[in-house]
Amino acid sequence: MAQLVYAGATSHVSGIIRTPDASPQYTDLLDSAWKRMSADLKAAEPDVVIIIGTDHQETYGLENYPVFAIGQADEYPAWNEHGIPGETSTGAPEISGALHEALVHGGIDLSVSMEMPLDHGYTVPIQRLELEGLPIVPLFINCNQPPLPTLTRARKLGEALRNAIHQLPEDLNVAVLATGGLSHWVALPQQGEINEEWDDRFLTLVTNGDLDAITRMTDGQILEEAGNGALEIRTWVAAAACAGGTGGERLAYAPMHSWVTGIGIVELEVAR
C-alpha cells in the first residue's frame, strides 16, 4: 500500500524566482524555510509529488473550465507566461490514472487533462524547492473563475485524495504540496495590499488543524479581507485534509509587499 510521506504548503508568486532578494529583510527567513521544506520533502524519499495548485487562465479557458482536474501526462511543459522561468516536468501517468479512478469512485468527479501545460502556480514551487527530478501529478482546483468549489468541497477532495493515495496499487511514497495564497489582490485596484492579521489568523488555523473554522469562511469574507488571490487557500485546505487535518508547523511568514502578497510556508503533520 502506498503511503503519504510528506505534506506542505507554500505561496507561489513569480517574484520568488524572479526577484528573490526584493525585500532583503525577509530573504534569510524565507530562504531558510524553503530550504528546510525542500530537504524534508526529499528526505521523505517520495516517488511522486502531487502538487495541488490552480491555473491562472493559461491552460483552461471558458470553453470548458473544470472545477477539479488531474493531470495525466508523461510530461508537463511550462507556459513561461510573462517570461516566468520554468522547465518541462516529468509526469507519472499511471499514478495519475489510478488516482483519478479512485477519486471518481470516492465521490470526487474531477476532469482529467492528458495535456496540461503548467503556469507559475506549479513551476515556481518546483524550482524553488528543487523538485525538478521528481515525477509530479498536478491537481488543479478552480480558484479564480467563479463559481468556485466551496472550501468544504476542497476539504472533501483532500480527504478523498488521502484515501486514493492509500489505494494506489504499489508500495509508493507520495508527497503532497499545496501552492497559492496568502492575502493578495490580483489585478484589482487594491493590488499591493496585504492583510497580515488575516494571514496570521489563517496560518494559525492551518497549523492548529482547525479545518472546521477555515471551511466556515465564505468567499465574500475572504475577498473582502484578503483579496481574490487568497481564494487559492482551497489548495491548502485540500492538502491539509489529505494530510489528516491534524495541524502543522509554520516555517515562515512574510508580508512581501515587493511581491504584492503575503508569503506563507507550512509543513503539515501527516496523520497515520
Next chain:
Amino acid sequence: MSLVQLSRLVRDVEHNDGVIADLQAEPAAVLARYRLTDDERQAVLDLDAQRLIDLGLNALLMRTLLVLNGVGNPEIYTHSIRLGTPADAS
C-alpha cells in the same frame, strides 16, 4: 457567447506568435476575427480595466491584455494608453 470570444482573444494574444503585434498594428482587423459585442470591442480598444471586468472578463486575463500592451501593473486602472493610438499621442 461573446465572453468566450473575449477571453479567447486575450489568450490568443498571449499564446500565439504575432497576434499581439497584429493587434497593435491593426486592432480593428484583429478584433473583427472575434464575435464581440460593441461594448467589448470598445473596452479592448480603450484597454479599460474596470469596463473589461464589468463585462465579465476575468481579472487575470484583463491584466494580461493590458500588460502585454505596455500598461504597467501599478497603472492598470489609471493609464491612458489606447489601442490604435500612436504612442506620442497617448
